[in-house]
Amino acid sequence: MKKVFFTLLLVLLVSTMFFAQGPKYVFYFIGDGMAVTQSNAAQLLQSSLTDAETPKLNMYKFPVQGMTTTHAANAFITDSAAAGTALASGYKTNSGVIGLDSTLSNVLESISERVHNMGWKVGIISTVSIGHATPAAFYAHQPSRSSYYEISRQLAESGFAFFGGGDVRYPNGKKGNQENIYDYARENGYQVIQTQEDYEAFDPKNPGSEKVWIINEDVDGGSAMLYSVDNAPAFDVEDITRTAIDYLDNEKGFFLMVEAGKIDWACHANDAAGSIGDTIAFDNAISAAMEFYRENPEDTLIVVTGDHQTGGLTIGFAGTKYASDPSLIAYQNGSQDAFTAKLSNMKDNGELNSFEDDLLPVVEEFFGLYKTSANAENEALLLSALEENKLRAAFEAYVNGTENTDESYLLYGGYNPIAITATHILNNKAGLGWTTYSHTGVPVVTYAMGNGQEMFSGYYDNTDIAKYLFALVK
Ligand SMILES: [Zn+2]
Structure with a gap:
């Protein structure tokens, strides 16, 4: 026992000297x-x-x-x-x-x-x-x-x-x-x-x-x-x-x-x-x-x-209560930034005129979110009426321009209205919530x-x- 103690002491001493x-x-x-x-x-x-x-x-x-x-x-x-x-x-x-x-x-x-x-x-x-x-x-x-x-x-x-x-x-x-x-x-x-x-x-x-x-x-x-x-x-x-x-x-x-x-x-x-x-x-x-x-x-x-x-x-969103599914995030095919660039291209080329015919297909392609689709893979990605309305409002805001108001800031934070709304919808479906476009404490x-x-x-x-x-x- 004594021997074990001294060996331990030696190890401790050597390691202290070493780590010093x-x-x-x-x-x-x-x-x-x-x-x-x-x-x-x-x-x-x-x-x-x-x-x-x-x-x-x-x-x-x-x-x-x-x-x-x-x-x-x-x-x-x-x-x-x-x-x-x-x-x-x-x-x-x-x-x-x-x-x-x-x-x-x-x-x-x-x-x-x-x-x-x-x-x-x-x-x-x-x-x-x-x-x-x-x-x-x-x-x-x-x-x-x-x-x-x-x-x-x-x-x-x-x-x-x-x-x-x-x-x-x-x-x-x-x-x-x-x-x-x-x-x-x-x-x-x-x-x-x-x-x-x-x-x-x-x-x-x-x-x-x-x-x-x-x-x-x-x-x-x-x-x-x-x-x-x-x-x-x-x-x-x-x-x-x-x-x-x-x-x-x-x-x-x-x-x-x-x-x-x-x-x-x-x-x-x-x-x-x-x-x-x-x-x-x-x-x-x-x-x-x-x-x-x-x-x-x-x-x-x-x-x-x-x-x-x-x-x-945060992990948890009012709309999904206790049922979150982070795997849905994997349906997004690139950064929101990349989607913003895509939208801006479409707008410049006159390809973003109809919510149903122009926007919804690219939203499905990029985020997996769909309204009606022949190839939908996951029912959790079906747009609810509320989500569709939010996306439609964002489409109007982007295509027709929007005034900068307190409300538009809360909704879009200065980002592309469609891109951030689609991102919010997918994140929320996955059970992830956000409180700000800035830092937190x-x-x-x-x-x-x-x-x-x-x-x-x-x-x-x-x-x-x-x-x-x-x-x-x-
Ligand atoms: Zn920082």
Whole structure:
């Protein structure tokens, strides 16, 4: 018994000494707009579509979870700039501000800047534009998140080893008369990769450059990567995460932040299919970090969190009471965004004149929702009289134009009236409800695995995540 006790004591002592070193490989995954309802909607859809034992999301396999508050310095409901700054630096600031305190006079050091100065390699990935608020909070300091050009210049000046994901907005400045940002990055030593062909030719283990910036060839009007459910041919978030790991891996250490930015965009648009698709893609990227962890368990820490909740997504809707069926979401053939583009094409080409003959067939094709159909697969997708009336009103609003009133905002939130109404109908039939087109103030879940994981258990603020990381890496 004594012997067992001493052996235990020795193991404890050695492990304390060992873990006192802290991690040297740190992954920080941020699902923009992702709280427990976003991840659980993905979990529910995934498990409702398979007969196998419920496959768990990777983030749900993490040994430690915490609950995290997200408010900004000046608002209960934060924006991504204040949340990103808190997650990166450990300090609250006002909504809209990147990497500065709320007086705008003090620069807040980010965890990525700290470890860069310690000699680690740093990688920053975002599925939206790389100058967007969340990634910017890790390398830029600006009074306004919309200073896109200035933020991009700070990217080029950061010295970080790796940037990847979406493009930048306004590469020549908002007026188009400033130095081209890709040239400026090259002047600062970056290899800039802008096509899928060059990406595929790039060998991250033998790159021939100290710093690289990889831009997805397939981006939308906001310079973001396309939604996962829209099946872009270029690399996805898991691909670029694996490339980053291969590029950054070195003896001294690395830090990699990966943001899934369009979970938030989909939830602003109340589009569960878009949100779930990007949540699953994000979760697949987490598996790449978990593989790295398994090879380097003592030196690796993975933290996954959200910056706030978006849309007020919930599981449960008045019209379906206790009977929800998340599998219906799988009938949607692409993002709401893609459907909006389709409608706008039809309208421009004069192909959207009749509710019955023009609109209903495309609604059935895209969402599975039908009024009368020879090939309907699922009775749950039959439009009720109430739903048909809502869709007809949205059709009139889109075709004839609508005044912006309080009521039209509540109904459509500034989105295409038909696209958002069809999305609402399908989501509601699946038992999913939405309360807002903005963010909410509910806490998010933080998940941790690896060296230092125990610090992330409990109920704490988003600033604490950065504080724990600063404490662990020193
Ligand atoms: Zn956000």
